[in-house]
Amino acid sequence: MTELNVLNSKFESKEKIKVDFDFSPESINVPVVHQVVKATLAGRRQGNAHTKTKAEVSGGGKKPFKQKGTGNARQGSTRSPLMPGGGTVFGPRKRSFEQKVNKKxxxxxxxxxxxxxxxxxxxxxxxxxxxxGKTKDMATLxxxxxxxxxxxxxxxSASLVIRAVKNLRTAKGLGVDNLSVYEAVKYENLIIEKLAFEKLTNKLV
Structure with missing residues (x-):
């Protein structure tokens, strides 16, 4: 059981709340955080790079030149990877980089x-x-x-607070249901509403 300070809207001390899980350094699992951050960044990759193979390049129905007598290596299609304008061998293909992360x-x-x-x-x-909802007021605070x-x-997630934070370069707003471990690690401070914190910690106990 740990007691945490709760501030009012002006960031002044108001009360304390009790949390059922341990806030000791031993409960920090760095490899797990690294895994989730890595999975988040991988999921943001587009994976749109795509090259065509010999089978996908148009044309190539006609033999480019006769089999013998030209002095060249024999070719059966102008779409061969060996020919200009031909297909690509082992080139990048469209794919998803998403990594599965278990709930626990x-x-x-x-x-x-x-x-x-x-x-x-x-x-x-x-x-x-x-x-x-005004960015200027939130920035001043x-x-x-x-x-x-x-x-x-x-x-x-539709709070005016998130709207006010949206245009700040060094801050970001998220609803508790959309909380990102990567974003939490990225930013120095984590400011969270009491009800959002309770909803989050209820899942962790």
């Missing part, structure tokens, strides 16, 4: 990131984030608290 592995990675952020003093739980490099996580 993903949850373990999320827990590891939360523990790491907490131990580093970079986990900020806010009772409720309030925003008008984060800058005043030295939290410009932050991932902001809300309970509702």
């Amino acid at each position: 592995v993903m949850l373990n990675a999320i827990k590891s990131v939360l523990v790491d952020k907490q131990l580093a003093g970079k986990l900020i739980i806010v009772d409720s984030l309030v925003s008008t 984060l800058e005043s608290k030295n939290l410009m490099n932050s991932l902001v996580v809300t309970l509702d």
Whole structure:
């Protein structure tokens, strides 16, 4: 059982909440976090590079020259990889780079990131984030608290907070259901609404 501080919308201390899992350095699983981050980046690769083989290149129905007497090596098709304009051998093909990540592995990675952020003093739980949807106001608030490099996580993915953070270069907003381990690792601070944090930790216990 661990007690964590909860701040109000102005990032001032408000209350404490208890979490059922252990926030010790031993509970951080670095290889699992690396696996999930690697899988996330692999899934973002397009894999659109595609070359045509001899069978896919158009033409080539006619023998380019007679079998004997030319001094050249015999050829049966102008689409041969040996001929100009022919097919490509062992070239790149369209493919998916997605890697499967089991649910338990993903949850373990999320827990590891939360523990790491907490131990580093970079986990900020806010009772409720309030925003008008204006980027300028959100930037002023984060800058005043030295939290410009932050991932902001809300309970509702359609929150005005996410809209306000959207145009900030050094920050990003996500709904708790779309939380990305890669994004959590990428940004220095993790700012999360209390209800979003409780929803997340209920999955981890």
